[in-house]
Each structure stands twice: as C-alpha cells, then as structure tokens.
Amino acid sequence: MLIDDPQSWKACTGGLDLDGFRYTHIRAENIGEIRNRISWLASATCGKLTFSSQPWRQFAQVLRENGDDSAARKVLMAREAQYISHEQTQMRARYEAARTCDWQQGPAFLKQCLRADGLWLEYQVHRLWSCLKRLVIGYGYDPKRPLYCSVALIALGAMLAHLGWQAGVFAPASDQILTSPDWLTAMAADPVSPTQPWLSSASAQHYEAFSPFLFALDTYLPVMDLGQERSWAVTTVTTTGSIGRALWVVLQAAGWIVTSLGIAAVAGLVQKGRND
Template identity: 25%
Template sequence: MNIDELSPPERRLWEAFPRGESVDLSSTDPGLSDPATADRWGPDRYIRAEVLVALLAGAVEPESGHVAAVRLSGARILGSLNLGHAQVDVPLALTNCVFDEAPHFYWASMDSVHMMRCRMPGLVASGTRVDGHLWLEGSQVSGGLLLDGAHIAGILNMSGVHLLNPGGDALLADRLSVDANVYCDQGFTANGEVRVPGARVGGQLILRKARLHNPSGAALYASRLEVAANMFCDGGFSAQGSIRLRGARVGGYLSFVGARLSCPEGIALNADDLAVETDVYCSDGFTSHGGVTFAGARVSGQLSLRGARLHNDSGTALSLQRLQAEEVLLRPAEQVKGVTDLSFAKINLLRDDPATWPERLQLDGLQYETLEPPLTARDRLNWLRRDTDGYQPQPYERLAQTYRALGLDADGRSVLLAKARDRRKTQGIPRKIVGWFQDVLVGYGYRPFRAASWLMFLLVFGTIVFSLHRPAILNEDDHPHFNAFFYTLDLILPIGDLGQERVFAPEGVYQWIANLIVIMGFVLGLTVAAGATRALSRE
C-alpha cells in the first residue's frame, strides 16, 4: 500500500504503528463521542479496513526498541476487516470504534485482541487462535458472534457485551477452548441463543447479572460444557428461555443463587447428567417458571434448594430422578407447584421441611441414609402418601429401615403396618376381607401385643364357656379332674400337652368353639413368637 494514498487519520495510524502508539480520533464534541452517533462522524474519523489489514499483516516493520501494535480509538472502520487465515504477531486494540461490516478472523492466528466498547454488525472468529486475551468488554455485536472452534490462551472478557441476533445465534461458540476465565457479567445481555456445547473453560465461567433472552428456544445451550473451576449464574442472572447444561462438568461449585428462569412451556433448567465436584446452589430467591431437572446428575457435595420458588403446575417442577448427591437441602420458600420426582435418587442426607412438602411426589426407588428432621412415623407416612404413583412398596421399606437404623423399632413397625394397610386398598374384595381380619386380629403381625390381648381374651372366654358346659370324658373308665382354665390353655398352645385336651371332648356347638380356639391360638401364638423374635434380633 502506498503511503501517499492514505488519508490524514490513516497516515497518523500508519506512523504510530511501528512504535505501538495510540491514535485517538474521538471528537472533542461530547455529543459525538458515543459510537451510537457514528452516522454523524466525518471523514476525519474514517479508517479503511484495508489499512488495518496491511499493518497487521506486516506491511510496516516495527521500530527498533518498540513493540508494534494497532491502537486506535473513536474511528469508523470502512469496508471488511478480513484477516482470515492470517498470522498476526502484533496486538490489536480498538476502542469506541464502529464497523460498517463484520470483522472476519476466520482461522487466524493472532496476538492479544482488544475490541472494547465497539459496535459491530457481527464478528466471525471461528477457529481463531488468540495467544493472549480476547477482550470485548462493553461492545455491541449484532448479527452473531462466532467463536466456534476458537482457542484463547488467556481470558475471554465479554463483560457488558450486548449480543443482538433475535431468533438466531447471538453467540456461537461450539467447542470453544479458553485456558483462563470467561467473563459474561456486568450487564452482559444476549438476545438470541447463546451456544457453548462442548466448550472448555480452564478457569471460572462468570455470568453474574447476565440477562439472556430467547423465549422460543434455548437461552443458554451448554451441553457437555467443561468448567475447571466455578460457574456463576447468580447476582441477578435471568433467562427467558431454557438453560441446558446436560452432561456438563463443573470442577468447583455451580451457583444459581437468586437467578430467575422462565420457560413456562418446557424445562427452564435442564441439568441432566451434570457432574459437579462440590456444591450446587439453586437457592435464596432462585425462581423457575418451568421445570428444573437434575436427572442422573452427580453432586459430590450439597444440592441446595433453600428459599427457592419452583412453578410448573402442568408437569414436573423438580426432577431429581437418579440423582447422586451427598446432601439435598429441599426447603423451598413455598410449596413446589408441580410434581417433585425423587425416584431412584441416592442421597446420603435428605433435609426437608413439612411446611413446604410438595403436594405431589414420586418416591419409588429413592435411597437415603438419613432424614432431617426424622419426624414421627405418622408424619413421614403423610409424606409417602403424596406419591402420585399410588402405593409402591419400596418407599415404605426404605423408611422403615431408616427408623430401625436409628433404633426406633416402634416407628419402623408402624411404617410396615401402614404399608400392609395401603397395599390392601389396591387388592380385590376377597383379599381385602382377609387383610381386614389380619389387621384387626394381629395388626398384620406388627402388633404382637394385640395378638397377646386376643390370646388373653380367648383364655378368659374359653374358661367361662367350658366352666358352664363341661366337655364329655372320652374314656368313661377314667375319672380325671377337669379344669376349664387349663383345658382352654391346652387348646390355645400349639405345642405341649397339659393333659386336658386328649381326655375331654366337647360336643355340638362347643366342639366348634374348641376348634376355633385351637386355630386362633395357633395363628396368634405364631404372631407373638414372631414379634418376640424381632425384638430380640433388633438390627
């Protein structure tokens, strides 16, 4: 490029480049300092894109003892800044600049790139390698920011960036690799889908106070995302559209504290198969209009839903199906509006609050070691009976086992008795009748003292009946002494012989009474023995 063909502002930039000096073309008029007023800027602020390309491609040698760089402020860039496949060894720093066309860094290898508070109709950096930082702080990019397959060796700073591409990809960053932190905070907004599936962040991913808007689809599509440290979606974070973190990996903790998510017709937060090495916080004002699912997720620490508000009246508001977590704090600010699915989850410590128990639960297959608060069996049975699938045996067995592990055998038996009674409601009429008699007589075997009371009743009843109606002697040659009490006791005992039953035989209706006492004595005696055995072999 011939220097004689350069305009005065271009000549200033050309001469400043070898020493890395800054060129500021900003107007002294405060009304023309904002890039939004670029349509009113004059030729004294115009820089052709081909001039920037020439400088960045090595048209001018650096001055000895200086680091060459393009440092430009307040300019309007005319034409296409196309650095596709270029090798750029000098820094590029543009501030408060406006681009007529989207810059193209496709598969370029670049030094650090700073484009702060700039306005661009798009930015194509697919496959780009940046050996330093990529700094886009405060810029506005319409038409899509493309970083798919890019590799940034330093920080990716998009603090305060506004991405505008309604109905399309506001940020396309599939398989993006950033070795340090990624900042999408301090007023970061995106109108359109933010895509980072398969991306890798070597430090922290910060979306604090970010606002994402794509109500017709995914506001944040981050399946298989890998974050080496913490991920923050808090401090006023909001999203219109779904957040998809399926299969993502977070090496620190994941925070949605106070976040507001809205996807009324679907899943507001999909964290299925998520893996987090420490804690997950969906708490302290976290609000979701739409489902929240952690199905199959693995949380090494605590999953906290303390103070959360979950709304999905037409379906599942919270799914923890197959979740594996050390602790789940399920104490929302209000009752969950919708189904809470805990089926087949494995939780060491489950903390909840009876005041905010969901009206609808799914508990089949849920495994836990400790419940806090433990509550009485009657209260916890009210929790079990909220299961929308109706009677399922496993939740009763798990709860009874928990009580027995705490040494609360009476509560454990109460749960198992409730299990038998609730099962009876699902059976046919004949089984219901048999079950009812089992319940009344022996409490399905879980009320041995009730069986003992019936035995005492039988003993008293038989003693009175056979005192008034003495049975006949089987052998008239014998004249044994008859004792109604010992005769009845002989009938009741399933084993042993007191010498009465084999000598005396009642007739007629009294024979039926004797046989009934024998049968009931056998059944009730086994029940008492089983209860005593359980007491002696307490787990």
C-alpha cells in the same frame, strides 16, 4: 440429610414422587409425628398404577439407624396396609371388568361369569387373609401380638369353660366311666346333667379333675396335650351344650391360626418373597 417443610407437600399439585429418593439422616425437628410422615409417604403412593415400597423402606431404615425401631415398625405396617389396599383395588377392578358381560354372547357368557365369580372369591379370601395378618401379627412386624391374642383367647375360653361346667355341659370322655354303675346311677338321678351327681361317687375321686383354664389351654394350643381334652367332652344333649361344642371348635381353629401366624412372623416368613 432430609430437611423439608410439611406445608410444601401441599404445593405439589402434580403429587409427590418419592420413588428412588434416598437420604441417610433426618433432622430431628423434621421427623415430626409418625402419622404425618406416613401421610407424606402415602400421598406419594395414592393413585399410582404400580406400588413402590422403596420410599417406605428408606424412611424406616433411617428411623432404625436413629434408634427409633418402634416408629420404623409402624411405618412398615403402614406400608403393608398401603400395599394391600393397592392390591385389593386392582383385584376389585379386575372383578368389575369381568362381571360386565353380555348374556347374548352364549357360551362365552357362562365362561365370563365363572371367571367373575372366581375373581370375587379371590378378592374376599384376600381381604380375610389381610385382616388376619393385620390383627394377629401386625403384618409380620409385631410378633408380640400373637401372645396378646393368645392370652385373651385363652382367658375367654377359660371363662366359657367355667360357665359350661356350671351349666353341666361337660361329661367324662371315657367309655369305662360312661358304662360304669356309678355313671348309670348319676344318669338316673339327672339325665340332662349327670356329671354333678357323679362327682360324689367313688369312681370320680380317681378321675382327672376338670380345670377350666387347663381345658381352654389344652384346646387352644395344637401341640400341647394336658389331658383335659382326652378326659372331658362337651355333651350336645342341650342347646347350651351344642353351642359350647361349636365354641370349642372355633377356639381350636383360632389356636391353629394364631400360633401358625405367630411362628411365621417370628421366622420372618410373612415378608419373604416380596418383590415390590
């Protein structure tokens, strides 16, 4: 059983060493607030050359056995953040060491500079990937986050689609419609936004009706075909249309990223292969 006093942690002038420390139960009054326990675990990691996840997993396991699964997930997410911070510190150190090269070394200077550029790129990609994992799936410990992200992005997409429809940036994505007499008449009436005058024609009555929500959903979900994307397209005649086209590309990319990470989180693939 773990029984301790938080004030005693500060008395450890040489730092805490919790690696290998095992316990099966924590007295209720000694659990304290989770953020304080996370600080306790982090203080045992700070400044070390190697990272050990054993103290974090030990504490999370005890929390789960006590029925506090939510707190256990918070601890594991904090553990992942600490691990990533440790990794990035090492990557940054390797980059700083590689960029201190002397141009008088000749060909070796160019090779060293290329190596430094590669390390810098690796560092930035790692930061971006870590940020995505934290925001979208809570490092794999919060599978509900992709659902929340998806709802927010689809709602935003539906709002933008509605505004785009009002601005007249959508047009039928059909060669038959675009070469029909009704469309040519609408083009003559309004060359910039012919969709609105075309909607009153006979051919429009039998065409797929535009739905901002379904268009956003169809764009966002990579494996779903609701017919909206096949029936409607964003024109780039105006600046608003060009911006709208770019936004739909971003929404589509976000759909691929969030759904892929969500599937990986549910399947437990994010944490597989970790040997820390």
